[in-house]
Amino acid sequence: MVIDVQGLTKRYGARVAVDDVGFTVTEGEIFGILGVNGAGKTTTVECLQGLRRPESGRMRVLGLDPRTAGAQLRTRVGSQLQASALPDRLRVDEAVLLFGNGDRRSADRLLETWHLARLRRSSFASLSGGQRQRLFIALALLNEPQVVFFDELTQGLDPLARGEVWDAIRDVRARGTTVVLVTHFMDEAEALCDRVMVMRGGRVVDAGTPADLIDRHARSTTVTFTPPVSFDPTTLAAMPGVDVVERDGEQIRAIGSNQLVAPVCAAVLGDNHIGPPDLRVHHPDLEDALIALVDDTTAEPPSEAGARRSREGAS
Amino acid sequence: MRSLWRLAASEMKLLMREPMVLTFVFAFPVLTVLVLGGVFDDNDPNFEGALPSDYYVAAYIAVVIAAIGLVMLPVHLASYRERGVLRRFDVSRYPRWALPAAWILVAGVVAIVSIAILLVTGRVTYGLPEPHNVLGVVVGVLLGAFTFMSIGILLGMALPSARSAQGLGMLLFFPFFLLGGAGPPPDAMGDPMSSIANVVPLTHVVRSIQEPWLDLGNPTGHLIVLAALALLATAGWVTLTVRPGG
Numbered sequence: 271m272v273i274d275v276q277g278l279t280k281r282y283g284a285r286v287a288v289d290d291v292g293f294t295v296t297e298g299e300i301f302g303i304l305g306v307n308g309a310g311k312t313t314t315v316e317c318l319q320g321l322r323r324p325e326s327g328r329m330r331v332l333g334l335d336p337r338t339a340g341a342q343l344r345t346r347v348g349s350q351l352q353a354s355a356l357p358d359r360l361r362v363d364e365a366v367l368l369f370g371n372g373d374r375r376s377a378d379r380l381l382e383t384w385h386l387a388r389l390r391r392s393s394f395a396s397l398s399g400g401q402r403q404r405l406f407i408a409l410a411l412l413n414e415p416q417v418v419f420f421d422e423l424t425q426g427l428d429p430l431a432r433g434e435v436w437d438a439i440r441d442v443r444a445r446g447t448t449v450v451l452v453t454h455f456m457d458e459a460e461a462l463c464d465r466v467m468v469m470r471g472g473r474v475v476d477a478g479t480p481a482d483l484i485d486r487h488a489r490s491t492t493v494t495f496t497p498p499v500s501f502d503p504t505t506l507a508a509m510p511g512v513d514v515v516e517r518d519g520e521q522i523r524a525i526g527s528n529q530l531v532a533p534v535c536a537a538v539l540g541d542n543h544i545g546p547p548d549l550r551v552h553h554p555d556l557e558d559a560l561i562a563l564v565d566d567t568t569a570e571p572p573s574e575a576g577a578r579r580s581r582e583g584a585s
Numbered sequence: 586m587r588s589l590w591r592l593a594a595s596e597m598k599l600l601m602r603e604p605m606v607l608t609f610v611f612a613f614p615v616l617t618v619l620v621l622g623g624v625f626d627d628n629d630p631n632f633e634g635a636l637p638s639d640y641y642v643a644a645y646i647a648v649v650i651a652a653i654g655l656v657m658l659p660v661h662l663a664s665y666r667e668r669g670v671l672r673r674f675d676v677s678r679y680p681r682w683a684l685p686a687a688w689i690l691v692a693g694v695v696a697i698v699s700i701a702i703l704l705v706t707g708r709v710t711y712g713l714p715e716p717h718n719v720l721g722v723v724v725g726v727l728l729g730a731f732t733f734m735s736i737g738i739l740l741g742m743a744l745p746s747a748r749s750a751q752g753l754g755m756l757l758f759f760p761f762f763l764l765g766g767a768g769p770p771p772d773a774m775g776d777p778m779s780s781i782a783n784v785v786p787l788t789h790v791v792r793s794i795q796e797p798w799l800d801l802g803n804p805t806g807h808l809i810v811l812a813a814l815a816l817l818a819t820a821g822w823v824t825l826t827v828r829p830g831g
Binding site for chain 2: 319344347353357359364369
C-alpha cells in the first residue's frame with residue numbers, strides 16, 4: 271500500500287472542506303481524485319503533501335505520516351501544485367538544478383522529455399502557461415520519486431500537448447511510480463486512471479474503476495437525429511431498449527439502454543429511408559457518471575445537502 | 586548546510602538580476618550621507634560635542650540596515666508567498682527554515698557591500714572619524730543587522746501580500762529613519778518626540794554603533810535590547826515556518 275487514508279477531516283473555520291475521507295492507493299497505479307470545484311480534492315492532497323494539517327484522521331504515505339515525517343517524505347514524493355510559481359528571474363536549467371539532487375544527466379534527460387531543452391536559458395517569467403506547466407511536471411518528477419501528486423495536470427495545455435503529457439505520464443507509471451491525479455477533466459481521468467474516487471462537498475461519494483462508475487451511474491446511451499418528414503416517434507418509443515423519445519426543436523432525442531438504443535434507431539430509420547446525416551450516438555462516459563453523482567442528492571439527508579449548497583453559494 | 590549555501594547562492598544570483606532593489610539599497614545610503622552630513626553647522630551644540638558629519642556615520646549604517654530589514658526582506662518574502670513560490674519550496678527537499686535563513690545570509694552580504702559603499706562615500710566627502718573601539722563598532726553593526734534581518738523575515742512570513750508588506754515596511758521605516766537617529770539629533774527634538782525616539786528599535790542600533798565609535802558611553806543596554814528583539818523575531822519566524830499552513 272503506497273497511500274492509506276482513513277477518516278481524514280479538515281476544516282477552514284466553520285466550513286468542513288474534507289469530511290471523513292478514506293481511500294487507499296496501491297503501488298504502480300494511477301489513482302484519480304475527481305469532483306467539481308470546491309469538492310475538497312486539492313485540500314485532501316495538500317494534507318498528504320504535508321502542506322496542511324488536518325483536524326483528524328489517519329494518513330500514511332509510503333508508510334510515513336506526512337504530519338511528522340514531512341522532511342523524509344519530500345525526498346521520496348514529487349508534487350505538481352495547482353497554484354505555485356518560481357522566482358521570475360530563475361532560469362529553467364537553474365530551477366532543475368536547484369530542486370534536483372545535483373545529477374545533471376537525469377536533469378538533462380528530463381528537460382528533453384518535457385521539450386524544455388531549448389528553453390534552458392529562459393527565465394520563468396518569459397515562459398508561456400503551457401511551458402510553465404511542463405516545467406512544473408518535470409520538477410515533480412525530478413529525483414525519481416516513488417509517488418507523484420499532480421493537481422490539474424494539463425491545466426493551460428493545448429489538446430496536442432495534453433495528449434503528449436498523457437503518454438509521458440503512462441511512461442512514468444510504467445517505470446513503477448505511483449501517480450495520484452487530481453482533476454476535473456473526465457476525459458483525462460478516463461484515459462489515464464486505473465481507479466478513481468469522486469468527491470462532493472468534502473466527502474467521497476463513490477470509488478472504483480472508470481468502467482465501474484460509468485456502469486453504476488451512467489447507464490443510458492443517447493441518440494439524436496433530425497427525423498424524416500414522415501417520422502412517427504411513437505413507433506420508436508414502443509421498441510425494446512428505448513426508454514424515452516423526446517423532441518428538441520427540429521431534432522429527436524432517444525434515450526435507452528446502452529446496447530440496444532443505437533441499433534434500434536438505425537433499424538427504425540433505415541426501414542424505408544436513408545438514415546439522417548446528422549445521426550449522433552453518445553455513449554455514456556465518466557463525465558455522465560460524474561454529473562449523475564454530483565446531482566444525486568439521495569446519498570445524504572436532504573437538509574444537509576441543502577445547507578451545504580447554500581454554504582457553497584455564499585463562499 | 587549544503588542546501589542552505591545552494592539556496593543562498595541561487596537567491597543572491599536572482600537578486601543581482603533585480604536592478605530596482607539594488608538601486609534602492611545602494612543609492613539610498615549614498616544620498617543619505619551626502620544630504621545629512623551637510624545640513625548642520627559644524628559648531629551646532631546638539632551633537633554631544635561631536636562634528637555633525639561624524640555623529641551621523643552610525644545613522645547612515647543604521648539606515649542601510651533598516652532599508653534592508655524593513656523594506657527589502659518583507660516585500661521579497663511576502664511576494665514569494667503571494668505568488669506561490671513558497672509553496673513550491675514547501676514540497677521540495679529543502680527544509681522549511683532554509684529559505685528564510687538563506688535570505689538572512691543574502692541580506693547580510695547586501696548590507697556589507699552597502700555599508701562599504703557608504704563608508705567610502707563618507708570618507709571622500711566629509712571625512713570619517715577614527716573609531717574609538719573598532720570591536721565595539723563591529724559588534725554593534727552585526728547585532729543591529731541581525732536584529733533587523735530577523736524582524737524583516739518575521740514581517741515577510743506574517744504578512745499576506747507584497748503590497749501589505751510594502752505598506753507596513755514603509756510605515757515602520759520612515760519614523761524609524763527620522764526618529765531613530767538619521768533625523769535631527771535627540772537633543773534638538775522636543776521632549777515628546779525625544780521620548781518616542783528612545784523606544785524606536787533603530788535608535789538602539791544607532792547608539793550601539795555610535796557610542797563605541799565616538800566614545801560617547803557604554804552601549805551594553807542598547808545591545809541587550811537588540812538581542813532580545815532578535816530572539817523574539819527569530820522565535821516568531823521559526824514558529825511560522827515549521828508549522829504547516831492552516
